[in-house]
Structures are given as structure tokens and as C-alpha cells.
Amino acid sequence: MGPLKSYVMNNKLIEKSIAMSTRYHIYICMLTGILLFLSCGSDNSNPTDDSGNTTNYYLQLQPSGLNAVKVPCMEEKLVFPFQVKVIGNGINQNFKAQLDTWSEDELKAYNNKEKKSYVLLPPSLYTLNSIEVSFKEGVSTMDVEVSFNPSEVFAEFRKKGTEYLIALKLSSNEIRVRDSQSEILLGLSFDYPIIGFATSAKEISVNKDLLPVDIDVTLDYKVNGVPTANPWDFSCQFIVPSNAEELVAEYNKTYKASYQLLPRSNYDLGRGVSFKIAENKASGEITIKRDGMAVVNYLLPLQLGECSNDGVSCRKEIYYLKIGRTYNNPIISNTSAADPTVIRAQDGYFYLYATQTDKLWVPIYRSKDLVNWEYQKTAFRNATKPDIPDGGAFWAPEIRYINNKYVLYFSWAKWGDGSKSYTAVATSDSPLGDFPDSKALITNNEFGNNVIDQFYYEDGGRKYMFFGSFNGIFVTELTDDGLSVKWDVEGKPILKKQVCGRAFEGTNIYKKNDYYYLFASIGSCCNGVNSTYKVVVGRSKDLLGPYVDKKGKGMLDNSWELVLEGDGQKWIGPGHNSIIVQDDEGTDWMIYHSYMKDVSGGVGGRLGMLDRVLWTDDGWPYIKNCVPSNSELIPVFNSAN
Numbered sequence: 001m002g003p004l005k006s007y008v009m010n011n012k013l014i015e016k017s018i019a020m021s022t023r024y025h026i027y028i029c030m031l032t033g034i035l036l037f038l039s040c041g042s043d044n045s046n047p048t049d050d051s052g053n054t055t056n057y058y059l060q061l062q063p064s065g066l067n068a069v070k071v072p073c074m075e076e077k078l079v080f081p082f083q084v085k086v087i088g089n090g091i092n093q094n095f096k097a098q099l100d101t102w103s104e105d106e107l108k109a110y111n112n113k114e115k116k117s118y119v120l121l122p123p124s125l126y127t128l129n130s131i132e133v134s135f136k137e138g139v140s141t142m143d144v145e146v147s148f149n150p151s152e153v154f155a156e157f158r159k160k161g162t163e164y165l166i167a168l169k170l171s172s173n174e175i176r177v178r179d180s181q182s183e184i185l186l187g188l189s190f191d192y193p194i195i196g197f198a199t200s201a202k203e204i205s206v207n208k209d210l211l212p213v214d215i216d217v218t219l220d221y222k223v224n225g226v227p228t229a230n231p232w233d234f235s236c237q238f239i240v241p242s243n244a245e246e247l248v249a250e251y252n253k254t255y256k257a258s259y260q261l262l263p264r265s266n267y268d269l270g271r272g273v274s275f276k277i278a279e280n281k282a283s284g285e286i287t288i289k290r291d292g293m294a295v296v297n298y299l300l301p302l303q304l305g306e307c308s309n310d311g312v313s314c315r316k317e318i319y320y321l322k323i324g325r326t327y328n329n330p331i332i333s334n335t336s337a338a339d340p341t342v343i344r345a346q347d348g349y350f351y352l353y354a355t356q357t358d359k360l361w362v363p364i365y366r367s368k369d370l371v372n373w374e375y376q377k378t379a380f381r382n383a384t385k386p387d388i389p390d391g392g393a394f395w396a397p398e399i400r401y402i403n404n405k406y407v408l409y410f411s412w413a414k415w416g417d418g419s420k421s422y423t424a425v426a427t428s429d430s431p432l433g434d435f436p437d438s439k440a441l442i443t444n445n446e447f448g449n450n451v452i453d454q455f456y457y458e459d460g461g462r463k464y465m466f467f468g469s470f471n472g473i474f475v476t477e478l479t480d481d482g483l484s485v486k487w488d489v490e491g492k493p494i495l496k497k498q499v500c501g502r503a504f505e506g507t508n509i510y511k512k513n514d515y516y517y518l519f520a521s522i523g524s525c526c527n528g529v530n531s532t533y534k535v536v537v538g539r540s541k542d543l544l545g546p547y548v549d550k551k552g553k554g555m556l557d558n559s560w561e562l563v564l565e566g567d568g569q570k571w572i573g574p575g576h577n578s579i580i581v582q583d584d585e586g587t588d589w590m591i592y593h594s595y596m597k598d599v600s601g602g603v604g605g606r607l608g609m610l611d612r613v614l615w616t617d618d619g620w621p622y623i624k625n626c627v628p629s630n631s632e633l634i635p636v637f638n639s640a641n
Helices: 040-045 104-114 150-160 244-255
Strands: 014-020 026-031 057-062 065-072 077-088 095-101 118-120 126-128 132-135 141-148 163-171 183-191 194-197 201-205 210-220 234-239 273-275 281-289 298-307 319-324 326-328 341-344 350-353 363-367 374-378 393-402 405-414 417-428 439-443 455-459 462-467 473-478 497-500 505-512 515-522 534-540 561-565 571-575 588-596 607-615 621-623 631-633
Touching: 057 163, 065 077, 065 150, 104 118, 104 163, 132 141, 141 150, 150 163, 150 183, 194 298, 201 210, 201 326, 210 273, 210 319, 244 298, 273 281, 341 393, 350 393, 393 455, 439 462, 455 505, 462 505, 497 515, 561 571, 561 621, 607 631
Parallel strands: 014 065, 026 077, 065 183, 118 163, 201 319, 534 571
Antiparallel strands: 014 026, 057 077, 077 141, 095 132, 095 163, 126 141, 163 183, 194 210, 210 281, 234 273, 234 298, 298 319, 326 631, 341 350, 350 363, 363 374, 393 405, 405 417, 417 439, 455 462, 462 473, 473 497, 505 515, 515 534, 534 561, 571 588, 588 607, 607 621
């Protein structure tokens, strides 16, 4: 064959629709359009691309040029009809023409010009019903067919991943062939189902030994542009890509993260995902195994493997499963856990105490890990609760273990009247109480108004109590048993010092390295969705102050640095944190309360919350983004693993 003389006029595509016509599943391509070709009148007179021609008749293909053929991938047979036509008048004899396939050189020239990457479909995969076309006298049109098995061609496509082309060229030694309409090209594309992950990632918390995880997969199938139901039962496996380590490293680089690849011993990929006829959505299940998992962030890249039905293709996308031994806030949500305090008792459990509710006289919760809390009982029963002068409630408990006793400090207070407030104390041999024989510790008479929200701290063998609510934060010294204020010979407290201004309440002190950090809460604590509560901090190299912000301005002048506030959307008014707890890996944790908006936009009680305390390079504490977290890696306590 000679070189290709001309290419398809205007390079226009003709979409073909294919319909089943016989019980043998023979598909006939119905032409929806035909490439531009010269009319009979103009061709009869003078074909424009054949200058010097002296005859008034010639051959051409109809249609010619590139034809886009949509192939139903799993059918038995497809037939594409076209015609060889005599254009013009004056011929009155028998003659022959022939159809030849393109050479690789002709294909290369076409691909270069059209910027395509077609591959010639092997001749063994299609049939031309007539290579030689014989015209008898008086016949002007001959029908020709190209046929093939779509499933065989699709299998070849699946193996090679290439775009296939059937390319034929008309020639004759007996009659002129119009160059511009001498070639027919069939560009094959396939209508076949494609499955892929419904989302690109999923984040899970491994909170039990064996955790089943659903992976959602969707099927996309269109025939001639029309969404079509899944025609088969089939399944597909989940696989971990061979370059999983590289994918994790790339993910960490892109998102500035520090994930580790989940070890093979910590997952079971299961049986993959199975689709039923007419189902375009399905879920598969894998299992994550907690045993041996460190408390770090893991990443497991997943891919879809080969399907049991060759007619289905899988997207090669990567699905990332983010895995950690994490918890979700709130950690106590069944009832209010306002103004929490926490202690790790002698039995190894953590105990949390909170402000009383309508029904619970200082509720007590127990946990092994600061995350999973179980309600135990109340610190007081009707028989043991103290009488509160002029009414009021029990607020802001503080628990310590002093001289082999569990010492419970708490506030007696009447809402809105700071002149009727007390800090009280009671003891028990057990963290669960009972706590009988309560007595007043700090009263209005000696220390002024709002003597509540107490915080106990030992330093250098001496015992101190910080207290106060929006009337200044004060400190006094306690006796060695922690049950009384230390008085001088004149009956006055040996220490009464103001350390903060009137903006603060809910004091908490934590020493780290060379500094004492005084945490406190500011704003309105208890106005539901309108609460403005937040946690702030100042620091000092002396327990008794002065406490200052980053610029050296004093908390006595109501200066502070932000630690935690609400996000205005989900979390409202977080504050009044407990003592800072350090886990076995040296990570600091803060327990506090917060309102949480529900679906209606309202809030219920103040719920128990937990967050990791982070530290800046210059030694200032903060919660990530300064707002409550939705989820975080769990604290590490070796006895709780």
C-alpha cells in the first residue's frame, strides 16, 4: 500500500448507536450522522480534490473518516455496516475494488497529526465480510460489514489499556477512488461498568479488640450516555498496594502529617465487596485488630483488585483509611459533668467528680483511661449531704489524697449572691465515699464574697488553697492535714493574697519546668447557647505570683493568654478545667466542660470533655486550634492498654 494521501475531511466524529437486531445478538450500527461529503451534482461535474480528471464517475466510502463506535462490552457480536458507492454517470461495465487495512506507518502518521494514541485492532479480532468488492453493470452501491465479538475486544482492551482503531482504505485499479472519502476509521470505545470507592478516605477509632469497618463502593454504568443498572452478580477484592509505604510517605508530605503504615498483623481485608444484579452500591467489610497497636496515627492505603466478572473495570484510585486508638468528645454525655475534678486513686482508677445536678449530689464517674467513664454513685446522699444555709447548691468539687484520706473540697453557694458562699471539706477512706461530716473551710466572714471554685496545691511541703469567682482570685495556706485554714495568733489567716483580678474564676495550677501556670476561666459559664466561657492562662516562677501574659502584663490587671474557647458552631462555652493529668508517655491532658449544640441548634447540660495540652516552643500551653476537638488519640496509661 502506498502512503496515506489525505486524511478524514474536517476530522469530525460520527456517533453510532448500536441495537440488537437478531436472536444471535447481532448489533447493527445506526448512523446518527454522516461526515460531510460532496453532493452528487458537484461530484458529477468536477471533484475538487482530483484536478485533471476527465471522467465523470468515481468510488467513495459512505460514511468515511473517523467514526466513534460505542461497544457494549459483553455482547456476542457487533456489526458495523457501511457502503461503497459509485458517484456520477457514464459507467456501463463490471469492475472491482478492494479494502485494505492501514499499515503501522499510516497509523503513526495519523496519530502524530491528530495527537491521538490509537492502536490498530489485530485483524484476528474482527471480520470484514468482503475484502474485494465486485460491481456488476448497472449496480451503484455495495454493502459491506465489519463485525467482531465485543467481549473479546474488551478483554484485549482490559489487558492493554489502549484505544483501538479499525482502519480500512478503499482502492481500485479499474475505477477512480475519491481520495477524500477513501478511508473509514472505527474508533472503539466501551460501555462497561466501572466501580470505585464512594469516598476517598475514612477515619476510624479503634476502641475494641476487633473493629469491623464498612467500605462503600459504587458502580457507574452508562450505555449510550444513559445510566444503567448493574447487569451482573460479581465481587471484587480489597488489596493493599505494593507501594503502600511510598503512598504513606507521600501522604504525610502532602498533608504535613505523621502517619505510620498500619502493620499487616493489624488488619484482615476480608472477602472484598459483592454486587448483586441491579445494585449500583455495595459495601465490603474489613477488620482492624487492636492488639499490638501503638497509640499513633496509622494510615492504610486500599485499592480495588480484579473483579470476578471481566466486564467490570476498577478505578485505580487509592482509598485511605485513617486509623488510631482515638476517642470522641464529649467523654461524658449522658448527663451534666460541669466543673469537673479528677484524681488517680490508689486502686489505679481515675475518678471524676462534678457539680451537682437536679438529681445527683455531686456525681462520681470512674475510668481506666480518662476516656471511657462509668457512673458510680454520688458523693453525698440525703443522709450525708450537708445543710446549706439559705439554700444553694454544691459546686465545683476538688478531690485530693492527703494523709491516707480522700479529701473532697467543694463549694456551697447560692446563685447570684456571692455573700452566701463557702468552701467546704469532707473526707472518706474511699474515692467513692461516703463523705460525711462536711464542714466549712473558707467563709465569707474572713475572705469576702464568692469564696468558691477552690483549687488545692502542695508546694515545698506546704499546702495552699486558691479560690475566688469574679471577685479576685486569692490564696491562703492550709494546715498539714489540709482540713483547716492556717491562722496566726490573732485569729487571722497567715496568708491571704490576691493573685488575679476580677475577670477570672475556676483556678487551676500546673507546674512545668521552671514555671507555675495558672489556668482560669473567664466569660459567662452558664447561659446555654449564649455562653462565652473560655480557658485562659498566665505564668510565674513563684507559686504566689505575679502571674503574667506573654507580654509581661499581670493577671492582677486581668491580662491573660488564650488556651481554649468555643468554635461558635458545635462547642459553646468550654471551661472550668480540672487538674492537668500527665499520661505515661508524658503527654498533658485537660478535662473540662462544654455545651454542645444539638441538631435543633440548642444545648443541653455542660458535658465532660477531654483534650491534649500542647506547648509552644517558648513554653505556653494551648489546646489545638484553641477549640475543643471532635476526636483525638487516646491518652497512654500502660495499665489500661
